[in-house]
Amino acid sequence: MPSSSRPKILIIYTGGTIGMIENPVTHTLQPFDFSHLIDNVPKVKKLAYDIEHLQFDPPIDSSNMNPTHWAEIALAIEKHYDAFDGFVVLHGTDTMAFTASALSFMLENLHKPVIITGSQLPIGEVRTDGEENLITALQVAAAVDAHGQAMVQEVAILFENYLWRGNRSTKMSADNFNAFRSNNYPELARIGLDITFNTGALYRSPSRRPLKVRPVMDLNVMFLELHPGMTDTTLRHLLSTPGIKGIVLKTYGAGNAPTDATFMRLICEAVQRGVVILNVTQCVNGGVDNTLYETGNSLAEAGVISGHDITSEAAVTKLMYLFGMGLAPDAVKHYLECDLCGEVTL
Secondary structure, eight states: OOSSSSOEEEEEEEESGGGEEEOTTTOOEEEOOHHHHHHTOGGGGGSSSEEEEEEEEEEEOGGGOOHHHHHHHHHHHHHHGGGOSEEEEEOOSTTHHHHHHHHHHHEETOOSOEEEEOOSSOTTSTTOSHHHHHHHHHHHHHOBOTTSSBSOOSEEEEETTEEEEGGGOEEOOSSOSSOEEOSSSOOSEEESSSEEEOGGGSOOOSSOOOOEEOOOOOOOEEEEEOOTTOOHHHHHHHHTOTTOOEEEEEEBTTTBOOOOHHHHHHHHHHHHTTOEEEEEESSSSSOOOTTTSHHHHHHHHTTOEEOTTOOHHHHHHHHHHHHHTTOOHHHHHHHHTSOSSSOOOO
8 A cells, every 4th residue: 555644536537528628719628737637626736645646648428449559557656656645547438437447357356445436527528517527536435434445456347426336337327427327236325415335245355365457458349239121131240240159148137138039049149159149138227037037038049148237338348348357158158147347147
């Protein structure tokens, strides 16, 4: 742990709306640099913390976020892990849940807070939510329990009134300050006049092993979202995508899909070729129960893995992570049925 009694926090600024500024010519928002951002939050200097920062060069809109950037964030945390008590990642909202999920897998044996936040309005705006989100994220990253241990020891998303587990979160609103929600897992903290932690919901790793970063993600995965009227030709084409290793199959309700012979044959053929198919529901609440209806049970009998209540964001990044370790399909299937870092309820 750092020797100073003052909390040491590293801010990793990737870009996003929180640091954007209006282009005087086009009047569109574009990423600016960290000095602009921090100059608009003078209250940061009132915190009794030692704060340092790293910045993507150039800062990016989160729509451009990709696994190479996830690795950059993870490796930066690894490099500075022993020197800081906590980390705050400033990030655009559009892909924030994907990044939070990916980092939760990549940062194995994490025992320090990695708090991801951003804003719906640029930090220079009069009504911005960015100032409060940044200040609160720093406070959460610095928080300790009665034993002096980090209160949060996982990747989490801080937005407006709530702190959510990162790999349980989904962006739910394009224009509400409370933009994120965890539909199948309770909040880690409520943000009001005080920061009230839900201690029973906070993740604690079963071991105290050193941090191990696994930055390699395999990109040969994809979503396949079912809809009424999808043709056999389309399904066959998608399931036969060259090089594909894993598919997140987004099904109806409790994990249901068509049971006609052609559909099931195409799914079975893909599984037999070694493609790992993970069944997740299109619904925002609840999860897959492949014993509830015959349609879901047929997928299970075909070799499709139940995603239970995992989010789509966590499902696709978990597949990337597992294949990125070079695991064979059977091993990937095994770990999909395991809770690695609080991402699924089994």
